[in-house]
Amino acid sequence: MNRTSLLAIFHYWVAFATFLVAVLLGAWQMLMRSPLPSPLDDAALYYGSVTLHGTAMAYVVTTFFTMGFGYAVAATSLGRPIRGAAAAWIGFAICLVGTLMAVGAILSGQASVLYTFYPPLLATGWYYGGAFLLIAGSMIWVVLMILNLRDWKRDNPGLPVPLPMFAITATAMLWAWAASGVLLELAGILLPRAFGWSDLIDAALARTLFSVTLHAIVYFWLMPAYIAFYTLVPQAAGGRLYSDTMGRLTFIMFLVFSLPVGMHHLFMDPEHGSGFKFLQSALTFLVALPTLLTVFSICASLEIAGRIRGGRGLFGWIRALPWGEPMVLAVGLSLVMLGLGGFGGLINMSYAMNSMIHNTSWVTAHFHLIFGGAVVIMYFAIAYEMWPRITGRPLVSKRSARLQLWLWFWGMLITTVPWHITGLMGQPRRVATFDYTDPLNAPMGPLVIISVAGGVILLSSAILLIVILIRSHFGERTAGEPMHYALAVNPPVRVPPALNGFGLWNSIVLVLMILAYGYPIGQFFFLKQHSVPAVTSLPEVGGRR
Amino acid sequence: MAEYSMNPLNRPLPDGIVPAEVVARTEKRWIILMATMLLVMLAIIVVTGIVGAMHPPSNVEVIDPTTLHLQGEFVESNLGAAVEPDRSVTVRLIAEQYNFVPRCVQVPVGTPVKFRLTSADVVHGFLLPNTNVNTMVVPGFVAEVRTRFDDIGEKAMPCHEFCGPGHHAMWAHVQVVPKERFANLTPFQRMSCESY
Numbered sequence: 001m002n003r004t005s006l007l008a009i010f011h012y013w014v015a016f017a018t019f020l021v022a023v024l025l026g027a028w029q030m031l032m033r034s035p036l037p038s039p040l041d042d043a044a045l046y047y048g049s050v051t052l053h054g055t056a057m058a059y060v061v062t063t064f065f066t067m068g069f070g071y072a073v074a075a076t077s078l079g080r081p082i083r084g085a086a087a088a089w090i091g092f093a094i095c096l097v098g099t100l101m102a103v104g105a106i107l108s109g110q111a112s113v114l115y116t117f118y119p120p121l122l123a124t125g126w127y128y129g130g131a132f133l134l135i136a137g138s139m140i141w142v143v144l145m146i147l148n149l150r151d152w153k154r155d156n157p158g159l160p161v162p163l164p165m166f167a168i169t170a171t172a173m174l175w176a177w178a179a180s181g182v183l184l185e186l187a188g189i190l191l192p193r194a195f196g197w198s199d200l201i202d203a204a205l206a207r208t209l210f211s212v213t214l215h216a217i218v219y220f221w222l223m224p225a226y227i228a229f230y231t232l233v234p235q236a237a238g239g240r241l242y243s244d245t246m247g248r249l250t251f252i253m254f255l256v257f258s259l260p261v262g263m264h265h266l267f268m269d270p271e272h273g274s275g276f277k278f279l280q281s282a283l284t285f286l287v288a289l290p291t292l293l294t295v296f297s298i299c300a301s302l303e304i305a306g307r308i309r310g311g312r313g314l315f316g317w318i319r320a321l322p323w324g325e326p327m328v329l330a331v332g333l334s335l336v337m338l339g340l341g342g343f344g345g346l347i348n349m350s351y352a353m354n355s356m357i358h359n360t361s362w363v364t365a366h367f368h369l370i371f372g373g374a375v376v377i378m379y380f381a382i383a384y385e386m387w388p389r390i391t392g393r394p395l396v397s398k399r400s401a402r403l404q405l406w407l408w409f410w411g412m413l414i415t416t417v418p419w420h421i422t423g424l425m426g427q428p429r430r431v432a433t434f435d436y437t438d439p440l441n442a443p444m445g446p447l448v449i450i451s452v453a454g455g456v457i458l459l460s461s462a463i464l465l466i467v468i469l470i471r472s473h474f475g476e477r478t479a480g481e482p483m484h485y486a487l488a489v490n491p492p493v494r495v496p497p498a499l500n501g502f503g504l505w506n507s508i509v510l511v512l513m514i515l516a517y518g519y520p521i522g523q524f525f526f527l528k529q530h531s532v533p534a535v536t537s538l539p540e541v542g543g544r545r
Numbered sequence: 546m547a548e549y550s551m552n553p554l555n556r557p558l559p560d561g562i563v564p565a566e567v568v569a570r571t572e573k574r575w576i577i578l579m580a581t582m583l584l585v586m587l588a589i590i591v592v593t594g595i596v597g598a599m600h601p602p603s604n605v606e607v608i609d610p611t612t613l614h615l616q617g618e619f620v621e622s623n624l625g626a627a628v629e630p631d632r633s634v635t636v637r638l639i640a641e642q643y644n645f646v647p648r649c650v651q652v653p654v655g656t657p658v659k660f661r662l663t664s665a666d667v668v669h670g671f672l673l674p675n676t677n678v679n680t681m682v683v684p685g686f687v688a689e690v691r692t693r694f695d696d697i698g699e700k701a702m703p704c705h706e707f708c709g710p711g712h713h714a715m716w717a718h719v720q721v722v723p724k725e726r727f728a729n730l731t732p733f734q735r736m737s738c739e740s741y
Contacts, residue, residue: 118706274600293579355677489560
């Protein structure tokens, strides 16, 4: 194993091991809030578990996975080992220490504030400190991606940066911008209060800073999936990428448009006026564009592959695709979930319609379908694609891999379709127990039970994933194939500087962020006293039901 | 870098299998189509928002959560439903770990109702299923939502934001009653649903 492969596999294993535990917690939470009897029937445990599930999935799994993916992509797409491997290991260690601190704090029962923190609820400083180290540690990865891009460009003047490297660098920059909100909230508000250096908490400012992170972080989670769409899927299908330019534009648009839109998470908040809510609602519509462009590009790339394989007619090429390849199957299932979840997302981001579903289980359903479904299924496919290249051992069974992907797909649909419906019926999310004997809640009971079945299927799929990865990791070593990325139908010979770097785009992000967030954040420094006392989150009240 | 994608016959696909002009033309059409679709959807949101006067709760109004019970509009005697000079109704509620105060309010059917809420401690949420009533209740601020109930009956009023380990116990109710009945309620009954 070369040193980049070792880096990648360590990151991947932290991500997938955490993932398995977090899925187990999720399945138990579903049982807990259903009408069915549940082991460990304790509300305080439920909120601790929700905190751990969210922290693990939102920060740990995604950050470690994307960092590992980034190192692997940088090395294989540039065709040379990663520069700064020592710094990368230091970053890995910092992120791991942060993770252990945060997990320990949650397990101690003193950090049941959910991964979104919800000040003025106050957790132990260990939790905030751990989260800060994890997120700040990943900034080393951000710098390394940018430096590796810069070095390659210096060594290859005038050549277009390979699309995978261009895209992962966009991801790194997006993450740096996105993380700025939560890092400021932690360093400026929560950690000082947890250490007793400050007295009151500016909850409104904290919520607003977190909203800077809260939407763009979703695109940080999503980017590895989109990089796979553009650079791995056409290759696995035996075709070519329809358009390199469209790929570059898509990743630039994600960088620019996913940031000044976070206030659509605060539509229902009383501390912001309607003007900026409306402005950011309109900007949110723009972020749908890169996804719509991607759907076109990927379908066109797949059509090329299908027709080469003998597919005829308007839709015959779909049948002709190599569906036995986990990567091809995954993209098919992913696009179905992306379509369903995207439809729900259009309702969430709509200035007025949002009030029907805000904070109901509809929202939980939406992000599980998009992130837990459409994105995470691509993480699986990426793992199946990269494992043999990293370990030098073949994937143990493509058949098991396909079964695992199908189980995840059906599990996610069976989980989230009932949640969408109960959300419309007004079921609030993140509630430990419901009184299903209340006639106002009773109609939700059967739907919630169906979703529990989905949770069991998801858990079985996650276990199968780990079994496949472990068995592949310790299989017979063979001559490893190098990583191949899809080449465009018309390979780029020369691209304009704007499509080969990020200087211009980062300047535009800065301007947009000042326009979209300058006043909403700035107002709190002029608004008369609105900071409030902190409330510790210790589970002393209302523990058992 | 010069790796060619392999088709099943292991022959590399040639460059330009789809001419660059065709790629550019089809993509341009798609971009125009999608941008138009998004603009139409945005226009619908704008028009319905303006015509229906549908705005999320956005009155930036500060209040000191530590003195709610001592002074101002959220003192205990002023909570519950009150009739305004123009015959509309204002309902004032406090959200606190793990209760709404009052726990049940009665409101008249077919009448403009304005909810004004604030929190005494942490962030709470306020939701009336199957209505447009939905707001966060952030301590330090007053949240205001307006609605009108067209049907008589009881509605659940859950706290929809995690507010601590007793969050699941935080449910209240709204009873929508006929106008005549509401007019005959004493102030005490309006903030307690005692007559039911």
